[in-house]
Each structure stands twice: as C-alpha cells, then as structure tokens.
Amino acid sequence: METDTRADCKKKQWSEMSPRARQAIVAAAAVEVVVTTFALRDLIRRSAKLVRGPKLLWFLGLFVQPVGAPLYLTVGRRRSR
Numbered sequence: 001m002e003t004d005t006r007a008d009c010k011k012k013q014w015s016e017m018s019p020r021a022r023q024a025i026v027a028a029a030a031v032e033v034v035v036t037t038f039a040l041r042d043l044i045r046r047s048a049k050l051v052r053g054p055k056l057l058w059f060l061g062l063f064v065q066p067v068g069a070p071l072y073l074t075v076g077r078r079r080s081r
Contacts, residue, residue: 032066039069042077050078 014022039062048055058076061068 032069035073036062036065036069039072043072046077050080052076052078 017025040059043051043055043058043062051058052075058072061076062072
C-alpha cells in the first residue's frame with residue numbers, strides 16, 4: 001500500500017513560512033536583481049568585441065535565473081586591453 005507523497009510535499013504558502021525563511025527569500029531575490037542589473041548594464045555598455053559570443057544571446061541568457069547573469073560575468077566578458 002503506497003501513500004500519496006504529493007500531500008507530504010505540498011508547497012508552503014508565504015504566510016506559512018517562518019520569518020527567517022521569508023527574509024532569506026527576499027535577500028536572495030534582492031541579490032539576484034542586483035547581479036542581473038549589473039550584468040545587463042555591463043552588457044549594454046560593453047563593445048561587442050569584448051563579449052564572447054553574440055550580445056543578443058547573452059541578453060536573453062541574463063534572464064535565465066539564477067545562472068544567466070553570473071555566467072555572463074564570469075565567462076561572457078573579455079578583458080579590455
């Protein structure tokens with residue numbers, strides 16, 4: 001006899017979360033917004049010669065959370081000389 005595990009894995013509503021969990025989610029979201037904004041600003045201002053790959057592809061990739069912006073910042077940029 002199997003038990004329904006979906007009932008055990010029910011997502012918590014915002015009101016059911018502890019204050020610490022809410023603060024962690026808000027902090028993580030704020031960091032994500034700041035990093036994505038910084039990466040977007042850098043991509044717009046950076047010359048295409050200093051970007052690895054097409055800028056349009058990186059622009060779209062920036063919105064693949066949470067890996068797009070950090071990936072662009074670590075791999076997508078060439079050093080200016």
